Amino acid sequence: MNPYVAVALRRLAPIVLALVLFAVLLQLIGYQGIEVLQDIFKGSVGTPNALVQTLRWTIPLVIIGLGAVVSFRSGFFNVGGLGQFYLGAIGATSVATAMPDGPPAVVVTLAVLAGIALGAVWSIVPGILRIVFGADEVITTIMANFVAQYLLLYLLAGPMMDRSSDTAQGAASAPIADDLRISTSNGLSPVTLGVTVAVIVIIWLLLARTSFGVLSGIAGRNGVMLRWQGVKVGRIGLVAFGLSGGLAGLAGALEIMGPSGKLVTGLSPQVGNNAMLVALVAGLAVFGSVAAALFFGALTAASLFLPVAAQLPASAIVVLNGFIAMLVTAQLRLPHWATRRRRPTPGAAEPDPVEQVPLEPKVLS
Amino acid sequence: MADNAITCTGVTVRFGDFVALDDVSVAFERGRIHALVGQNGAGKTTLARAIAGLEAVSEGSISSNGEIIPNGDVIASRERGIEMVHQSFALPPSMTVAEALEYGSTVKGGRSFTRRGLNARWQKYLDASRVSVRAGEKLRNLPVETMQSIEIARALAGDARILILDEPTAVLPPESVGRLFEQIRRLKAAGVTVIIVLHKVREVLEIAETVTVLRRGKLILETVEASGVSVADFTEAIIGGSDAAAAGVAPGTSPVASDDLAAIGLDLGTHAATEFVDTATGESLVRLVGVTSASSSGGPGLHGVDLELFGGQIVGVAGVEGNGQVALAETIAGLSEVRDGQVELIGESATRLDPLRRRGLGLRIIPFDRNTEGLSRSSPLWQNWAIPLLVGARRRRGYVRTGVLRKEAESAFQEWDVRFTSVNQNASELSGGNAQKVILARELDADARVIIAAQPTRGLDLGAVEFVWRALRRARDSGAAVLLISSDLDELMEICDRIIVVYAGGIALDTARPFHIAEIGSAMTGVSA
Amino acid sequence: MIDVIAAVWQSATPLVLAALAGALAQRAGIWHLGLGGLMSIGAMLSVVLAKETGNIPIALIGACFAATVVSALMWFVIVKLSANPIIVGIGVNALGLGGTILGIVAIYGAEGTVKSDVGIPRVFDAVPGPVGQLSLIAVATPFLAVLVWWFVCRTRIGLQITATGDFPFAARSAGISTSRMRLYALLLGGVLCGLSGAELSLGTLQSFSPGMEAGRGLIAFAAVILGAAHPLGSVAAAVFFGAVNYFGIWAQLNWRGVVPTEFMLMLPYIVTIIAVVITARVRGASKSFNLVEMRDG
Amino acid sequence: AIGILAGTAACSSSSSGDTSSTGSAAAEDGSIIFIHDQAAGDGSVTDSTIAGVEDAADQLGYTSQAVYVADPANYESTLRNAADSGATVIVTEFFRITDATNLVAADYPDIKFVHLYADPEEPAISNLLTVSYDSYQVLFLSGVMAATYSDTGKIGMVMGDTQPMIAADFNAYAAGAASVDPSIEVIPGVVGNYDDAAKAQEVANQLYASGVDVIQTDAGGADSGTVAAAMQEPGRFLIASTLSVFDTAPDQTLAVGGLEFGPSAVESIMAVLEPDFEGGHNATGIGEALKLTVADPAPGGADATRFQAAVDAVDAASAGVIDGTTEVPFVTEMP
Numbered sequence A: 001m002n003p004y005v006a007v008a009l010r011r012l013a014p015i016v017l018a019l020v021l022f023a024v025l026l027q028l029i030g031y032q033g034i035e036v037l038q039d040i041f042k043g044s045v046g047t048p049n050a051l052v053q054t055l056r057w058t059i060p061l062v063i064i065g066l067g068a069v070v071s072f073r074s075g076f077f078n079v080g081g082l083g084q085f086y087l088g089a090i091g092a093t094s095v096a097t098a099m100p101d102g103p104p105a106v107v108v109t110l111a112v113l114a115g116i117a118l119g120a121v122w123s124i125v126p127g128i129l130r131i132v133f134g135a136d137e138v139i140t141t142i143m144a145n146f147v148a149q150y151l152l153l154y155l156l157a158g159p160m161m162d163r164s165s166d167t168a169q170g171a172a173s174a175p176i177a178d179d180l181r182i183s184t185s186n187g188l189s190p191v192t193l194g195v196t197v198a199v200i201v202i203i204w205l206l207l208a209r210t211s212f213g214v215l216s217g218i219a220g221r222n223g224v225m226l227r228w229q230g231v232k233v234g235r236i237g238l239v240a241f242g243l244s245g246g247l248a249g250l251a252g253a254l255e256i257m258g259p260s261g262k263l264v265t266g267l268s269p270q271v272g273n274n275a276m277l278v279a280l281v282a283g284l285a286v287f288g289s290v291a292a293a294l295f296f297g298a299l300t301a302a303s304l305f306l307p308v309a310a311q312l313p314a315s316a317i318v319v320l321n322g323f324i325a326m327l328v329t330a331q332l333r334l335p336h337w338a339t340r341r342r343r344p345t346p347g348a349a350e351p352d353p354v355e356q357v358p359l360e361p362k363v364l365s
Numbered sequence B: 001m002a003d004n005a006i007t008c009t010g011v012t013v014r015f016g017d018f019v020a021l022d023d024v025s026v027a028f029e030r031g032r033i034h035a036l037v038g039q040n041g042a043g044k045t046t047l048a049r050a051i052a053g054l055e056a057v058s059e060g061s062i063s064s065n066g067e068i069i070p071n072g073d074v075i076a077s078r079e080r081g082i083e084m085v086h087q088s089f090a091l092p093p094s095m096t097v098a099e100a101l102e103y104g105s106t107v108k109g110g111r112s113f114t115r116r117g118l119n120a121r122w123q124k125y126l127d128a129s130r131v132s133v134r135a136g137e138k139l140r141n142l143p144v145e146t147m148q149s150i151e152i153a154r155a156l157a158g159d160a161r162i163l164i165l166d167e168p169t170a171v172l173p174p175e176s177v178g179r180l181f182e183q184i185r186r187l188k189a190a191g192v193t194v195i196i197v198l199h200k201v202r203e204v205l206e207i208a209e210t211v212t213v214l215r216r217g218k219l220i221l222e223t224v225e226a227s228g229v230s231v232a233d234f235t236e237a238i239i240g241g242s243d244a245a246a247a248g249v250a251p252g253t254s255p256v257a258s259d260d261l262a263a264i265g266l267d268l269g270t271h272a273a274t275e276f277v278d279t280a281t282g283e284s285l286v287r288l289v290g291v292t293s294a295s296s297s298g299g300p301g302l303h304g305v306d307l308e309l310f311g312g313q314i315v316g317v318a319g320v321e322g323n324g325q326v327a328l329a330e331t332i333a334g335l336s337e338v339r340d341g342q343v344e345l346i347g348e349s350a351t352r353l354d355p356l357r358r359r360g361l362g363l364r365i366i367p368f369d370r371n372t373e374g375l376s377r378s379s380p381l382w383q384n385w386a387i388p389l390l391v392g393a394r395r396r397r398g399y400v401r402t403g404v405l406r407k408e409a410e411s412a413f414q415e416w417d418v419r420f421t422s423v424n425q426n427a428s429e430l431s432g433g434n435a436q437k438v439i440l441a442r443e444l445d446a447d448a449r450v451i452i453a454a455q456p457t458r459g460l461d462l463g464a465v466e467f468v469w470r471a472l473r474r475a476r477d478s479g480a481a482v483l484l485i486s487s488d489l490d491e492l493m494e495i496c497d498r499i500i501v502v503y504a505g506g507i508a509l510d511t512a513r514p515f516h517i518a519e520i521g522s523a524m525t526g527v528s529a
Numbered sequence C: 001m002i003d004v005i006a007a008v009w010q011s012a013t014p015l016v017l018a019a020l021a022g023a024l025a026q027r028a029g030i031w032h033l034g035l036g037g038l039m040s041i042g043a044m045l046s047v048v049l050a051k052e053t054g055n056i057p058i059a060l061i062g063a064c065f066a067a068t069v070v071s072a073l074m075w076f077v078i079v080k081l082s083a084n085p086i087i088v089g090i091g092v093n094a095l096g097l098g099g100t101i102l103g104i105v106a107i108y109g110a111e112g113t114v115k116s117d118v119g120i121p122r123v124f125d126a127v128p129g130p131v132g133q134l135s136l137i138a139v140a141t142p143f144l145a146v147l148v149w150w151f152v153c154r155t156r157i158g159l160q161i162t163a164t165g166d167f168p169f170a171a172r173s174a175g176i177s178t179s180r181m182r183l184y185a186l187l188l189g190g191v192l193c194g195l196s197g198a199e200l201s202l203g204t205l206q207s208f209s210p211g212m213e214a215g216r217g218l219i220a221f222a223a224v225i226l227g228a229a230h231p232l233g234s235v236a237a238a239v240f241f242g243a244v245n246y247f248g249i250w251a252q253l254n255w256r257g258v259v260p261t262e263f264m265l266m267l268p269y270i271v272t273i274i275a276v277v278i279t280a281r282v283r284g285a286s287k288s289f290n291l292v293e294m295r296d297g
Numbered sequence D: 001a002i003g004i005l006a007g008t009a010a011c012s013s014s015s016s017g018d019t020s021s022t023g024s025a026a027a028e029d030g031s032i033i034f035i036h037d038q039a040a041g042d043g044s045v046t047d048s049t050i051a052g053v054e055d056a057a058d059q060l061g062y063t064s065q066a067v068y069v070a071d072p073a074n075y076e077s078t079l080r081n082a083a084d085s086g087a088t089v090i091v092t093e094f095f096r097i098t099d100a101t102n103l104v105a106a107d108y109p110d111i112k113f114v115h116l117y118a119d120p121e122e123p124a125i126s127n128l129l130t131v132s133y134d135s136y137q138v139l140f141l142s143g144v145m146a147a148t149y150s151d152t153g154k155i156g157m158v159m160g161d162t163q164p165m166i167a168a169d170f171n172a173y174a175a176g177a178a179s180v181d182p183s184i185e186v187i188p189g190v191v192g193n194y195d196d197a198a199k200a201q202e203v204a205n206q207l208y209a210s211g212v213d214v215i216q217t218d219a220g221g222a223d224s225g226t227v228a229a230a231m232q233e234p235g236r237f238l239i240a241s242t243l244s245v246f247d248t249a250p251d252q253t254l255a256v257g258g259l260e261f262g263p264s265a266v267e268s269i270m271a272v273l274e275p276d277f278e279g280g281h282n283a284t285g286i287g288e289a290l291k292l293t294v295a296d297p298a299p300g301g302a303d304a305t306r307f308q309a310a311v312d313a314v315d316a317a318s319a320g321v322i323d324g325t326t327e328v329p330f331v332t333e334m335p
């Protein structure tokens, strides 16, 4: 078999299993499992509108997902995608609402840059805490997500609140001026698609064709060795944190300037986790991430269709995502009896899977 | 066969398609000391683990005192009194000594305990076993030697009747090896069967009663009496006459002959200057003036060290591990903080220079542990090789043409006779000797002026050791200063032009040829200091 | 003062129980980010069972059992299928949140708050104020903490679990099945998380609303890291977080107009970050349990 | 054609209760889809809207369906999915979904839209009925009641977060209290979300412990925590947001003030199905969909005289608000 096909199949197997488990669970509690699976198909690629939705969601997933690829590859488990996405959205909204009448090209560029910058800052802070103080980034980035949510509430219920109408009661910013919008509410436009493609190409070049790419990959597998080679592993880490946060921030900016058109509380709460899954399903590969993002984009599109079509509560989609996350990194393989020539006595000598995680010790200067 | 403590019958161990042990049938007689030898990757550890139940056997069986041991079941093996001391110790670093002795203990009772009771119980045992350590001490704070004593004490804590030691001497200084051997003899006297994995022929001849040789997973010599083998036969068995080239001896060198045997330290104790040529250029390439520094990992540092290294010299660093060797290497490399004093590198003041700039001046390092400091095991070979090029220490930055780098890596590996299948292979797939050659290919380029070689031959087989030595000599001959840190005195005496002894963070002895082993020994133990 | 202590203890109890579960898993070498999901399951099931049967023991056993079953599932995926524990934990959290809502929809036909008429008995019922509100679980938790500490640090099997996380090869070479140790740690953690969830919903509230776990599992996990996976250290950290939460509310009510409320709401998370930084600084990153220990045998 | 048939059905249902013929229902096969951005099940507005939508569907012989969308980025596509699925009427709720509702309503002129709790659209969209509720006015009455009843001079409110709608509630509550007793202290307690009942309980406990004796709940699903806190000790009182609290905490609940969207949802659905519906707006205030329902009889633990005084004060204030003599401030930021 073509090795790429084999890899793709191996990566897809856990997802297929998750879908099957999901259908079985639904069947057990009284829904039509099979029909739900059909609806997932229909809601993701079955109609033109579904396809548009799939692509629309692929954009933030692939951009944040590639950020996760950069940071995971360099050995840092930055799981703060959501918070960085919010900060990017905040940055873009502040700029765009501050100069609604400016020349669109300039304002949009500034807004996007502000989004990237704020996203990067929100990521570099835990990065510094990790690299300088050794504070575990999994915890600090998760906590930073919570902080970002309340920061968003603070801003939208206070300084950034929409005051354009006397009766406005939603926690929302003023809308982005029409001239500054880079897409309609369906999120697809030459600008959004172009930026996405550019990000994919740039990140691929960065990871595969620059010394930063090669070195950060090695740093993720064995930072000690790089230290002996005179490489400043901490600096690579900071750049990786900054890049991944900047990309999440870019996604936030695109979301505001594109489909959303204004900043509201509770925006896209799933996008951070899903982007992380994208990176992992892809095995931290760039083009694999694009494929995985398309898949998760399709799933997101389907999840909007299911409540209407299958009368499924929205929480069912959360359950499906839970199944996928539980299984996505599992090494599915043939059972022992199918592969082992001779079975050892159960107990002592089984291999230790947690030890076998293909990473080398992470030590920083 | 009831007199055999262990009998292996047709033992085959596979890792995937790779056969690590191939139909090995061997018996170890009770109450004797058996040596198990062979090159790196010969399968010694695998056989030892199979006996200890840590590795499941794919085919064949292992029996103890005539009774078959359940396959791959450590508990079953331990119940039969089989205990193993591992090549790198199996002691959880977060635990105290007493806890480490307790958790795997097979001694009945004591399922729960108080801290005081636990410490008291194991302190008594440690004292009785003449291990001088406090039972409440954290393992991560202990030096290797103590760790090994504890590891052996742990193995003997139960009712050990068969003790397997995997390369116990690799990490020990010479005088501790003597003590270890004494202990092994005492155990034998108490009726314990000992199977000991060794690399050095000298040690085999010193301690072992029988010898078993493995080569590429196959049994070559089966428990012959050690007294009956000549050194030549023995080496022949390990390396294999026709196989010598494959063992890693560089092309252009003659197959292993008696001269080479002498060159690799098999001649018990006479240290003639076989290949010594005075090539010292007199050019001072490294100068430490009153340097006080800390080791980056918190280990022992240096105190007021003065040292000068000259081009064309191999300077050996002898000393018991943990006396400042790591700090010395790190200080020259720029990896540890210099608290006081000056460092000069190739005529420039380097005290505050970062490691990368030092490399730019021509500093090269073969680090202590090739699997973590020297290589990234899960990265492709070409990346492992290309790092200096990527960081710009030697050439370029930014955009990288990976195809070109792959090709360059390939030709460098061929030049250094690395046995590899593809530059895209992960470093973990190489055997120890070949892995070391990848490091040499990276570090020993034409621009190398100062080379720190830390334990470059640890755990390598004879052929590989010879290869490394040749490389170091070549570097010296081309005018580089080589600092060779090794815990193998024979090695230092063999190829160094000058030896310094580190003791307690200072230099206790600085001596040129001819070397006097007694003088070096007393400096190492602090007698002369 | 006693009232404040009781209120803090009340608020800390679910965190303490979950942190103990996290510490056990951490000792066995598994980063347990799924504590919150297990808590949700325990919280939901205990209230549903209490409502339907009126029997508190059945409610508690059911809650613990369900959380334990999901823990066993986690074990299977992580240990037997080599999945990444962090991602699995995030998945368990999603399962806990979505699954409890789905469960409520399946049982009651619509999602919403479930109320039980019976609750976990109050131990000091006669005492007015927060002390009187302490449930049996809250009162028993210090004893449970000591019990877990004793189990982990003062029994051979506890040391074996520790060895499994600290140096799996060492554990295996002593004949210890690392996978079984991980199973024990996760199952025991499941029981503790079930209790934690039950205390959260059935303790004083006697009702369950979806999402009420509200990130407590992650805070408990942070307590594990802060406590260096030591049972008592993790408990201390969890109590500290309970106190921060109490203080956050206090500051909101008493410092009105001084600091915006939203910043008070951020407080527990910011304090967590600061605490993680300080402990990492003090302890040195190398001394905590590592994410991946790779040692060549 | 749909409009005419629906109109007929509406007429028949309004004239004769639930006797609408099953025959016509089978023939028209209409459906109402309600899309809400707040979780259902907490007994508050969303639940009452769902009940209203179901009620309307029953009367019309339609099917009905409620869809919860948590992510604001998904409102529009869910609305489009609902429209594509052939809904007859789509009902939405609250401001966050305004933009999406307007966009989709414009794109699907044949489908009728009802947007509850929204500002009027100018110019009106021909197939969209917006309905606004001055819900903060009820909170003004709550404030009057709480302040009149309070013995300690301190009252509180446990709210989900600080978003403008809730802030407006709080400010009206405080204004109502101040209108009775200018020296009264009104303390807000914010949970941070609408789910964490345990934290709501802690917030309420600290409020009560600090001397507050009446708390208004305003935290959706987390309100059960405030109710539980009130029930912990005698002398703690509540003004709740859902009627069911009268049953859960009969001794503590002084009144229930809140939004009842049910009847107005039915009314609005019927209105958009009128054949001559041209789009428009309905403003609703006190006395219509909104009212403060006081406990009757007085809650078990309450002081009868003070309770009666509070009821009287509410009646007076209510009249004032309805006839416009009392102006209720509308301020959407927390003080």
Ligand SMILES: Nc1ncnc2c1ncn2[C@@H]1O[C@H](COP(=O)(O)OP(=O)(O)OP(=O)(O)O)[C@@H](O)[C@H]1O
Binding pocket: B018, B039, B040, B041, B042, B216, B246, B247, B248, B428, B429, B430, B431, B432, B433, B434, B435, B461, B464
């Ligand atoms: N983990 C592994 N996975 C795949 N192949 C392996 C692995 N370990 C070793 N090999 C392969 O098995 C072969 C035998 O290894 P071994 O260590 O015996 O090499 P060797 O010829 O003795 O080399 P040297 O003398 O340099 O140590 C090597 O070619 C190596 O590539």
Ligand SMILES: Nc1ncnc2c1ncn2[C@@H]1O[C@H](COP(=O)(O)OP(=O)(O)OP(=O)(O)O)[C@@H](O)[C@H]1O
Binding pocket: B015, B018, B019, B020, B038, B039, B040, B041, B042, B043, B044, B045, B046, B047, B431, B432, B459
């Ligand atoms: N888990 C494993 N998976 C794959 N290959 C393995 C594994 N363990 C050992 N091998 C391979 O089996 C061969 C024998 O290894 P073993 O560790 O027994 O060698 P050894 O004789 O002890 O060598 P050394 O002197 O280097 O310790 C080597 O080629 C090694 O790479």
Ligand SMILES: [Mg+2]
Binding pocket: B039, B040, B041, B042, B431, B432, B433, B461
């Ligand atoms: Mg070898």
Ligand SMILES: [Mg+2]
Binding pocket: B044, B045, B046, B087, B166
């Ligand atoms: Mg070995």
